[in-house]
Amino acid sequence: MSDQLVMIIDGMPHTGWKEASIARSIERGPHNFSLQLSEIWNTEKQVNRRAIEQGMSLQAYLNDDLFMSGYINELAPSYDANNHTISIRGSSRLGDLVDCSTTGKAFAGQSLLQISQSLCAPFGITVHVDASAKKAANQIFNKSKRLDLGEPIWEFLEELARVRAVLLTSNANGDLIITRAGTGYADVALALGQNIKTASGNFSGRELFSQYTVSGQQSNEPSVKLESVDTVLPIATVNGSGRYRPFAVAADDDMDVAGCKTRAEWQRNVNQGRSESVVYTVTGWRQTPDGRIWAPNERVIVSDPYQGLLNAERLIVETRLMLNERGRNTELRVMPKNAFDLIPEVESAASEGFIR
Template sequence: MNNTVILRVNGREWGGWESVRISAGIERIARDFNVQITRQWPGDEEQAKKRARIRNGDRVEVLIGDDLVITGWVEATPVRYDAHSITMGIVGRSKTADLIDCSATPSQYSGRSMVQIASALAKPFGISVVDAGGVTGALQGIQADQGDTVMDVLNKMLGLQQALAYDNASGNLVIGSPGAVKATTALVFGENILSCDTEQSIKDRFSVYEVAGKRAGNDSDFGEATTTAIRGQTVDNGIARYRPLIIRQTGNATSASCGSRSEFEMRQRAARTDEVTYTVQGWRQGDGTLWQPNMQVIVFDPVVGFDNREMVIAEVTWQVDEGGTVSEIRVGPADAYLPEPPKPRKKKASSTQEYF
């Protein structure tokens, strides 16, 4: 299977890289790449020509064999040298990098779906939005404030519908849920797993999560609710000793918002305990397809305690260096990657009511 990494720039294809690192994941919306060539002095004239023909701001397609993995822009062309050698590199990110870096046009969106709002935000950048399913319903009162990046506005929506936003190989934005497709190959201790790295730490987990907030009074309660806290509580049965965490819910809290926030905190923190990064030989599964982010994958690893456990691939890094051709695959339970529920909004104060 062809794993040659090609950069397609300005109608030409460039290869022969000695070091490659390409990363994609569901907790980011822009893939990135870094390729390098090192030569002894004096420098190779052909490599000098290659770098001269690839400039910052050029549109680039990155391919692994026949598989497109990134469509984006060249953002840096670093050069490093010493008395013995010179290293030249090309670095870039997906088209969706502009959604992270750039400001959104201030606008108000109501009665539209997340995909429709995201499409309106991405359109000026020439980026399409792919609906990967699992996200429905109209949203109200979504606002792009002065100075918000497009990513800031996306984050306002993601928690409302517990959705993910990430990019695909064509440089477009994908809106969907964790575990969109199933991997054809399992990660198996003693077979394709070369190494494992996990902390399995519980330092950020607690026995009970209590979210407390207050809501504005109204004409019927004459402000009594403004002095009585509204609480939501969730217990983590995986933590045996007494470890409470109290979180203050800002804005105009409700029992539902406090409850959902406490449930979120427990589920995500517990799921993060089981995150693991595996290194496997090569870049492809048994059927020849590349390992990809947001795949559901079965993991058998008795050392860590996974007995054919279904996990989500959060990030994949395809890498070549002096250590060979490997994939770094970070996996975790789906709950680890759900975005935080939105915080309640504050209501405008009147002359007869006090707000917290």
């Protein structure tokens, strides 16, 4: 059965979209969409004008499969004597948390889950916790947390999530998901000569260094260095083997040597992971005919010798479902999983009140 993109806008189904782009990413909480609809109309009678307004709710379906719920943020109608075009932009329901701020609120003796639930409830957003993040999401913060007057709600929640080393994402219903980098796999691999339609790699050495130095707050044994070697940082050869490129950072938190070493290892691994990004385009929006829609936060096996990937495991960071003159396609941005291996931030006195 051919896939049809159906948008339920304010309870009414709309089809026949000329262009569509729907992006879902683990680096951004809300999903984002842009749509364009063109139709022949009569300027005198204004027939066939669709009743679509800014602020209306929107659910995106692929046939009967819901994959996004949100609101229309921008509406741009245009027309001439014969044609009427509607361009729409919006985001999933978490977009309200990004845009909105409040008069402030203090939270004492609560966990990330409890704080999230309290802040999401007025927006009608439910909070879910994946098994991988359950312990971290339910851990009580040592000291009270304060959402300041005028501070964006999403910015506040992201700070708390960094302390607990978890990710905040959205599901198809627009609810908040507290999770970590996915452990599940896509149903199919990405293979050159099979389902890979186009590819665009970005392998950058600007954030790769020959040594990483992390300094803690303690006066005794303040730092630790990690010397990179080819077996640890093979991509360091992009800018020349043995090239001297030091990197140093002073940690905001009290750390011993073991803590400095963990932070330095984490910095090295994350920088390496984020230096290897590839965007693949595949035909269609589903992994297999009548199968699941491509989704972020799943692992996938990639066989693409042009990008130096031979049965390599990658994490799907972002998916973009597209409809345009080239048909129905999906863009998949993939990175090594260690780009999203998070470590908890130490709860220091300064960070408890989020002094800036």
